[in-house]
Amino acid sequence: MAAFGNGGYGYSSGSDGEDEEEGPEGYRKGGYHAARPGDRFAGGRFVAQRKLGWGNFSTVWLAYDTLLKRFVALKIQKSARDYAHAALHEIELLSAVAKGDPTNSKCVVQLLDHFKHSGPNGQHICLVTEFLGDSLLRLIRYNRNKGIGLSRVREICRSVLVGLDYLHRELGIIHTDLKPENVLLVSTINPSKDPVRSGFTPILERPVGNQYGGKVTSFSEKMLKIRARRAVAKISLRRVSLGGVGAEVEKERSLDGISMKCKIVDFGNACWADQRLAGEIQTREYRAPEVIIGSVYSYSADMWSFACMVFELATGDMLFAPKNCQGCNEDEDHLALMMETLGKMPKKIASSGTHSKVYFDRHGDLKRIRRLKFWPLERVLVERYNFTETDANGFADFLRPILDFTPENRPTAAECLKHAWLN
Structure with missing residues (x-):
């Protein structure tokens, strides 16, 4: 799955970086629209600049709005009926989000326009949103999965909680897929990737012969380049791990000067609280216990995902990363991991x-995983991640109530905003 979930609005292409492509097989009837730099949409108003990324449902392009003279994100949905239906559902939710937030201050992505575009593969619904920066997943990986520091985590928490409070309390929307990929920084980590800060001149005409930087690049050429880059990266890593002659030490990366203001994106799986989706919701690692056991879920399921995401920002690791084990499945391992920590x-x-x-079983014990190794959250933070006792206790004090097995006991986003740890 790409960094866009169902095709969100981020900057980051692929799952993290330039080494994943959607592949040519998606460009057929009912599939993606093959856009190119300089292509015009909505009667010429929006001009495609470069592809930002892709998801299972759509591709996302940086585009230039010739009417309002600004850069935007253009999401082009696949044309098959199911994808079109999903896009209309997303437009309905995002229109409510935009209507209730005229000052654009509620930390949720703003839908600016939507229209239909006809191409060789069918009719594609297109969504235009504000242009945002990198995903929190990209931020975590940019910092080499080492944790971004608690002061930055607090800043991100404030933005995300403002967004969740708005969705839950004012609009009655459950996001159902909150995770680092679906929260985007307002600006890019690298200023050169931001069209405004880098002084990028918008492309208004299609380059002759659809050239990129003076030469035509075919899909197979692109894949060869990607493989070459991967091979070089593997050699470098081998040198580091061997520590032999010419061993390269990874350079420290600074997060100074990067704004932590962010917004919740990707409403492809969101629902109204009174029209809940049937079946399973949420990406595996961020899935709430009530969803796993097939119980009723509500806004508090988003809060569970929020807590999992916050732990990941602080440590660089997922809180729960279940796998199939001998004699048990992923769900059982997931429940066991939860109980070992909580x-x-x-x-x-x-x-x-x-x-x-x-x-x-009838006693409320797992049937197939009998021996749990209890390791409470505070101890995990101190013993595995070298937090000080003070930091570990303060952080765990914030997270633990949100990770309550009883959904109605979890604090709301509004209540979390008042927590001492954030203030």
């Missing part, structure tokens, strides 16, 4: 879902 799930909750009997 304590035993209350029997009332364990037995409340449609899948409860699959995982739990």
